[in-house]
Amino acid sequence: MARVAITEYAAKKLVLGESYMGVTVTRGTVKGALTLFKEQTHYIVKIDVGIKKRGKQGLLRLNVEKSAIPKVCTELFDLGYERCVIEEMVSHETQDERYISIDLQRDGAQVLYSSKGGVEIEENHDVIERFFVPRDEVLFGMPTPSLENVPLPLLLQKMQEFHMSFIEINPFITKNGLFTALDMAVEIDDAKAHKLPIWVQEHIIKKANSVAEKEVQHQDDVTSAALTLKILNKNGSILTLFSGGGASLVAMDGLVGAGLQDQIINYSEYSGAPTRDETHTYANTLLKVLFDSDSSKKVILIAGGVANFTDIMLTFAGIVDACSEHIAKLQEQKVYVCIRRGGPNQEKGLTHLRTFLSSHNIPHDVHGPEFSLGEVGALVKVHI
Amino acid sequence: MNTLSIADLRNTTSQILVTGNHARIIQSILDFDYASGKEKPSVIGIVAGGRKTQKLFWGDGEVLIPVFETIVEVKNKGFKPDFLFNITSASSTFLMVDTFFTIFENAKGAHIFAEGVAERDALALIEKYGESKSIAGPSGVGFCIPGHLKLGAIGGVLGERIAELGSSQGSTAVVCSSGGMVNELMYQIVAQGSGISFAVAFGGDRFPVTSPLQWIQLAQNDPQTKEIVYFGELGGRDEYVLSEAIKDKRITKPVYAYIAGRFESKDEKIQFGHAKALAKSEDETAQAKMKALREVGVIVYETFRDFMSSFASLSKETTKVEGAREWKLRGSQIRATAFTAPKYETFAHANSFTEGILMRILQKSSVSHETVAFTDTVFSELIDHGPHVSGAVNTIITTRAGRDMGSAVATGILTIGDRFGGAINNAAKVWQESVSRDTPPSELVALYSKNREYIPGIGHKKYNIYKSDPRVATLIAMGKKALNNPKHLLFAEEVARETSKKKENLILNVDGTIGALYLDYLSEKEMFHVEQIKELIEIGFFNALFIIPRTTGFIGHFLDQKRIDEGLFRFSDSDIYEY
Numbered sequence: 001m002a003r004v005a006i007t008e009y010a011a012k013k014l015v016l017g018e019s020y021m022g023v024t025v026t027r028g029t030v031k032g033a034l035t036l037f038k039e040q041t042h043y044i045v046k047i048d049v050g051i052k053k054r055g056k057q058g059l060l061r062l063n064v065e066k067s068a069i070p071k072v073c074t075e076l077f078d079l080g081y082e083r084c085v086i087e088e089m090v091s092h093e094t095q096d097e098r099y100i101s102i103d104l105q106r107d108g109a110q111v112l113y114s115s116k117g118g119v120e121i122e123e124n125h126d127v128i129e130r131f132f133v134p135r136d137e138v139l140f141g142m143p144t145p146s147l148e149n150v151p152l153p154l155l156l157q158k159m160q161e162f163h164m165s166f167i168e169i170n171p172f173i174t175k176n177g178l179f180t181a182l183d184m185a186v187e188i189d190d191a192k193a194h195k196l197p198i199w200v201q202e203h204i205i206k207k208a209n210s211v212a213e214k215e216v217q218h219q220d221d222v223t224s225a226a227l228t229l230k231i232l233n234k235n236g237s238i239l240t241l242f243s244g245g246g247a248s249l250v251a252m253d254g255l256v257g258a259g260l261q262d263q264i265i266n267y268s269e270y271s272g273a274p275t276r277d278e279t280h281t282y283a284n285t286l287l288k289v290l291f292d293s294d295s296s297k298k299v300i301l302i303a304g305g306v307a308n309f310t311d312i313m314l315t316f317a318g319i320v321d322a323c324s325e326h327i328a329k330l331q332e333q334k335v336y337v338c339i340r341r342g343g344p345n346q347e348k349g350l351t352h353l354r355t356f357l358s359s360h361n362i363p364h365d366v367h368g369p370e371f372s373l374g375e376v377g378a379l380v381k382v383h384i
Numbered sequence: 385m386n387t388l389s390i391a392d393l394r395n396t397t398s399q400i401l402v403t404g405n406h407a408r409i410i411q412s413i414l415d416f417d418y419a420s421g422k423e424k425p426s427v428i429g430i431v432a433g434g435r436k437t438q439k440l441f442w443g444d445g446e447v448l449i450p451v452f453e454t455i456v457e458v459k460n461k462g463f464k465p466d467f468l469f470n471i472t473s474a475s476s477t478f479l480m481v482d483t484f485f486t487i488f489e490n491a492k493g494a495h496i497f498a499e500g501v502a503e504r505d506a507l508a509l510i511e512k513y514g515e516s517k518s519i520a521g522p523s524g525v526g527f528c529i530p531g532h533l534k535l536g537a538i539g540g541v542l543g544e545r546i547a548e549l550g551s552s553q554g555s556t557a558v559v560c561s562s563g564g565m566v567n568e569l570m571y572q573i574v575a576q577g578s579g580i581s582f583a584v585a586f587g588g589d590r591f592p593v594t595s596p597l598q599w600i601q602l603a604q605n606d607p608q609t610k611e612i613v614y615f616g617e618l619g620g621r622d623e624y625v626l627s628e629a630i631k632d633k634r635i636t637k638p639v640y641a642y643i644a645g646r647f648e649s650k651d652e653k654i655q656f657g658h659a660k661a662l663a664k665s666e667d668e669t670a671q672a673k674m675k676a677l678r679e680v681g682v683i684v685y686e687t688f689r690d691f692m693s694s695f696a697s698l699s700k701e702t703t704k705v706e707g708a709r710e711w712k713l714r715g716s717q718i719r720a721t722a723f724t725a726p727k728y729e730t731f732a733h734a735n736s737f738t739e740g741i742l743m744r745i746l747q748k749s750s751v752s753h754e755t756v757a758f759t760d761t762v763f764s765e766l767i768d769h770g771p772h773v774s775g776a777v778n779t780i781i782t783t784r785a786g787r788d789m790g791s792a793v794a795t796g797i798l799t800i801g802d803r804f805g806g807a808i809n810n811a812a813k814v815w816q817e818s819v820s821r822d823t824p825p826s827e828l829v830a831l832y833s834k835n836r837e838y839i840p841g842i843g844h845k846k847y848n849i850y851k852s853d854p855r856v857a858t859l860i861a862m863g864k865k866a867l868n869n870p871k872h873l874l875f876a877e878e879v880a881r882e883t884s885k886k887k888e889n890l891i892l893n894v895d896g897t898i899g900a901l902y903l904d905y906l907s908e909k910e911m912f913h914v915e916q917i918k919e920l921i922e923i924g925f926f927n928a929l930f931i932i933p934r935t936t937g938f939i940g941h942f943l944d945q946k947r948i949d950e951g952l953f954r955f956s957d958s959d960i961y962e963y
Contacts, residue, residue, distance in 0.1 A: 002659035106591055135511050165503055191502040245588045245657030246562020249617055249644035250688050256646045257687045269657040305564035308537045374688030
């Protein structure tokens with residue numbers, strides 16, 4: 001993975017430090033946190049799970065008094081979210097809202113600034129100022145240019161310290177010379193997530209929403225290989241099981257090109273030579289996703305390039321292991337299996353899969369690398 | 385700005401250093417080298433732990449590739465690699481690559497295999513080496529100039545394909561984000577009758593060290609390259625940089641492109657497999673980038689199928705690599721030998737027992753008569769030193785327990801180590817290091833005295849400055865007569881002069897003497913150079929000079945006890961308890 005978002009609370013706590021007075025709560029901790037709030041003060045309560053444009057979606061509550069906090073939180077949690085952040089209301093005029101974002105890029109940090117911040121930022125594209133902090137200054141902490149009312153050097157330094165790749169503060173206001181971030185979104189470099197303070201770990205936004213995605217997320221956490229699952233349309237017809245970052249995109253393109261965009265259940269990619277057992281567990285989770293789809297037509301597409309080291313026999317044996325636990329379901333739902341794959345031990349692997357599918361009367365089309373990866377769309381289309 | 389020239393690389397023999405070990409990929413590089421007709425592997429060494437050599441195939445035979453502990457060691461041994469192939473983990477990548485280019489300033493490039501190198505590590509590499517070196521990755525499979533250089537797993541690890549890549553070249557450059565897809569493209573191009581001028585997987589991470597445009601620039605500058613095949617993905621802005629360069633006529637050779645990642649979701653931005661594969665804004669989508677490339681004349685294919693079939697119209701100019709071997713890759717039935725050993729016959733014709741021993745343990749077919757004579761004296765002096773010492777005691781007790789010669793002598797040998805009989809090697813190490821670094825003897829003494837440690841080769845339980853060890857005197861006299869410049873001995877004597885001032889028994893002992901003189905004999909009479917001597921120290925050679933003769937002594941003690949045979953040995957209470 002690449003960049004991962006963290007909660008608004010974690011973003012502000014890391015960047016602003018002790019001066020940030022927000023409180024993060026989950027269903028279990030609201031009661032205990034009540035002593036932190038004052039009477040006769042108004043609070044804003046926001047869902048804090050990395051969702052943007054919360055105002056428009058009704059995921060925040062304004063002007064909440066201390067006594068109402070538990071009830072408001074329960075209401076928000078009941079919408080199906082796990083975490084809220086509670087802050088004191090800051091009264092201000094919409095016209096004072098400003099926007100800033102800093103994005104780590106190849107040549108340095110790209111800074112976008114707008115004097116018209118807030119929810120309408122996208123409508124005010126033309127007033128956005130754009131400039132670059134050169135790469136050497138970003139990396140080696142030399143003096144950075146100043147931007148009126150924005151503690152730019154501090155932001156850059158915190159980005160460095162906490163491995164942040166992207167930070168967006170929208171809006172912020174400056175009141176009596178004091179910089180106040182009303183909302184903040186931060187993405188950290190996943191490669192360094194383990195270097196962050198322990199408490200931040202549970203503030204990293206997991207993209208997994210469904211049970212199956214969470215299962216795969218867990219499987220991925222405990223292996224040196226890479227396993228991913230993204231559900232696109234749970235009632236689609238095509239279950240994908242791709243390998244390789246580039247090949248998986250080409251295979252997806254093949255399906256899109258064949259007009260099957262809306263039929264794709266998921267995007268899945270495995271690489272880095274998973275073991276037979278790991279592939280078995282992973283394929284098992286994916287098969288359950290397929291069986292749960294309402295679609296009357298079902299196809300599994302197993303596709304990838306010519307692997308460099310991933311042993312085709314081992315990974316296919318894992319896939320067969322998973323299928324052998326669901327033979328009745330595969331037959332009953334009339335699942336069609338399409339394959340295009342090559343690499344070490346490809347003959348053995350393809351034969352193993354072909355033999356298994358034949359002996360259980362599961363219809364299939366098994367191809368090696370002589371079949372073009374660009375044709376997988378056509379391969380699947382005839383069965384939809 | 386980029387100093388690399390593909391054309392130059394075709395005319396030079398490149399040398400690769402590998403950091404981290406992945407035998408299968410390294411083997412694929414050797415197979416490529418062999419097929420292309422090279423005299424020896426381009427991989428000059430591997431930096432990894434736990435061994436000194438890695439055995440691999442060279443054609444149908446075998447070859448041992450040196451394994452080093454550190455990159456510094458590679459330089460110290462006189463190697464000058466041109467390229468680094470880094471297979472270590474993402475977290476140690478920056479340090480490895482930075483160390484390599486710091487030590488080998490003139491090296492040309494690298495391939496970083498690991499995926500998920502931290503963004504700031506990649507940016508720091510770009511900052512330091514982005515303009516002066518060509519670095520493929522992070523992630524991907526490296527780059528390849530058919531017939532000349534294979535840096536990484538590019539082209540795969542499977543037999544015939546590598547043989548083909550090693551022996552045949554063409555005029556199409558392949559520049560690709562993905563490690564898997566670069567192989568697909570290369571072999572499709574070859575399958576349709578064209579050839580590769582060079583190919584690279586620049587990597588799917590967000591910040592490839594050498595950018596796609598920089599690679600395309602290399603293709604532009606390479607006279608052999610006629611056309612460029614480009615495979616990109618959604619995410620990032622590389623294609624805009626490329627289209628600018630085409631617009632400015634910095635790139636004029638035809639570019640055929642495919643931009644993968646057409647799936648778009650209305651609801652959210654999807655992160656695909658590679659770290660960069662996410663369209664954060666509208667202009668980072670595959671469609672937007674395709675449009676930008678088309679506007680400057682790049683032929684961008686709508687489907688991957690059309691992209692692949694377009695290869696049929698690429699230039700068909702292919703040439704056999706000069707000197708390439710007609711080689712069918714060895715069958716899988718050929719297995720590497722279980723271990724490697726020199727042939728016994730090489731050491732089988734000696735004039736004397738001592739000479740034979742030296743030829744065998746020094747791995748030499750001849751040894752000077754001075755070294756033989758000195759060794760003979762060493763052996764004579766060390767055969768036995770009475771029944772008091774630990775090895776003799778063990779042998780005697782085991783013999784009296786009724787065991788055979790092999791067992792009894794073995795128990796004696798097992799006591800040889802740092803405390804008993806095993807100091808020659810340690811002493812040799814101290815003398816060698818001090819002399820080669822020009823350490824003043826007084827400084828060495830001060831260092832050991834500060835650490836409260838004994839200097840190996842100094843001190844004796846029985847002898848002192850008033851009562852000298854006759855064996856030491858004999859050896860020193862012999863050495864000084866035979867050698868022109870016994871610098872290690874002189875150094876050791878100087879050290880002993882200092883230490884004996886502190887305490888009367890801190891004299892140069894027999895281990896220290898043999899260690900010092902042997903270093904002198906090896907360098908002066910056997911022409912061993914420093915690295916060879918350091919290796920002998922590292923593998924513990926010098927203790928053989930004690931173990932060989934003393935084994936004879938233990939045999940003597942065994943035979944003594946067998947002759948006398950007092951029955952099973954047992955201590956009496958008074959030997960163990962005070963009361």
